[in-house]
Amino acid sequence: MNFNLVLQGIFSALFIASVLRISTALVLPALGGLITDLAGSINISLEGTMLVSAFTGVIVSGFSHNVWLGVLGGILSGILFSALLAYFHLYLGTNIILAGTALNILASGGTVFLLFMLTGDKGSSSTLASGVVPTVNIPFIQDIPFLGTVLSGHNIFVYGAFLLTFLINKLLYNTKFGVHLRAVGEDPVAATSVGINARRTKFMAILISGFLASLGGLNLSMAYLSSFQRDMTAGRGFIALAAVYLGGRKPWGTVLAAILFGIADALSNQLGTLNIPSQLVQAIPYAITILALVVNGIRTRSQLIEQTKRFQERELSRANTEEQK
């Protein structure tokens, strides 16, 4: 009968709402990862950026007693942090993966170091009364029985995430900057030869990813929870990168993949009551990502073979017609 309870739990409006809330911290950095991946300079330090922003947001709002100052500080710190990555990668020639790793280490240790300095605690900022962003109740929709619970009453980051997905989609596919960005990602030399400033485009892409990751971090510390916890991102920045690949490097695909990870996370919480081991449930999205890499690889390979075949046939038929002449 326990099983029925869990089933009821999964198919309830509250569960879907909780999936949306959990997924937001993945959707936002995943979009950041997507932009940098398309620009050809994959941002490994999403994890660190989220952590820095989550920390700064809590500290600023805690000391200034103003939620919005905290949000602003968090966003600025995230952008600055990713600017550091961009500067080292683009101007000092550091390999982006190594620079990103360095920044992740810096963020993980640096936030704990500063937390200890400012609050005297190494684990969390719970002694500091920090702010929480407001939730939004959508008029009319909130009164509809099922839909109201699912769609209404979330914090602003949840709505922001879906708005931003839409905007990023527009930015990537309907603006000049988006075309340049994807061109630089395909082939920086070719893009430069037609007059695109590859370095500046990549710089912008990394800054935008920093902005998106900072929102993801703030969502964790100022909405999902109301304090900063040591290493509270718990690998979300890396999961976000996986979501990019699982989603086929497209905005809506990436978001869907991020939500899939969110579902697995929420599901493993629910299944804790049953005898199904939560570790295995949590591992499922990672296994799916590997599968997606395999499927994607096979698809690209067969496409390549197909193209080569067509090319050969075309050349052959051309040669034949020339012979006939």
Add this chain to the structure above:
Amino acid sequence: MKKFFSNPAVREVLRIFIAIGSALLLGFIITLFISKDPIGAYKAFLTGPFTKFNRFGDWIEESITLTLVGLSVAIAFKANMFSMGTQGQLVLGALVSGVVALYVPLPATLRIPLALICAMAVGFIWGWIPGYLKAHLNANEIVSTLMLNTIAIKIYDYLLVFYIKPEDAGYNVSAIFPPEGTLPSFIPNVPFFNNIYTLFTKNTDITIMLYIVILAVIVAYYLVFKTPFGYKLRMIGSNIKFARYGGIDTKKTMILVFAISGVYGALAGAHMTMGIQHSIITNISISMAFEGIIVAILARNNPLYVPLTALAYGYLRAGANIMERSSDMSREMIAIIQALIILFVTAEQILPTVQKRIEERKEQNSNKEESSLPDGGSHEL
């Protein structure tokens, strides 16, 4: 003198020293601002590992693990493969060696080698997977290895919680390994060495892994620099397209690179369970794999230098722990120093940029002198 500095090897060493030196200096400046007793705190940080015998032991033990993860990373990075998979390989190596050490009823002389071989085998397999995905399906190795890491950790946790943990245990920890399943001390227990043996076993956990690591370094060096496989590996590392045109089976080499890197990662895991913890614990490696990246970068991915950088780096880590215990500074300051070291060492353009600036300034100065001479020396400064 000028010739001495233009020697690439000298510049390389100089660069690493400058990077570590400036990172340490920045760390000291931070300490100055924060600590009530900055000199004392920094002294504990810099001299800590030599103040007590057991601290010295901790340093060496940690350096052994760091050398193994460093080798794992260096072999992959040398081939320009950014494998992040060391963590997963380490975790599975720890799991498998621990299971053999706990359950296989064999005498120590057979059980320990078996445990190590099983760990290496599982590391080979876990490394082979991303290698295959990369070689045949062009899958991004960073993503695939990160995914495999998490899967490995989940498998580890699952087996530990549901099967390995004793029923009555409060924590998620296995039973303590029997003596047949723990690595013996690196000093043989024979009459002649009796005094040293008791001294070391009482204070430290330095095991025969010390010899295995030395062997591992030599094997890695020969593999990378003295064998046909190593030649192919380095060729792929410098230019994979060129290697392919040159007739090298890049796919096979790539897969082997990942798999061998996995063997070293798994050995590190075996050392952590059978040498240091003597049981299977949760969260066995939180950041060890990333530490391996630092060690490998400092060694410029040369297996021969890995133990040296591992010792240097292990020293900093051990020092940070001691500093935290004996002063008001927190251990996490080391993270700032770590990050700065990586950034300084890997920033290819820092030295050239500085050099260019200096040369430009020189040129400007000489231009000024030249242009000011015809005027009859009118100085406008």
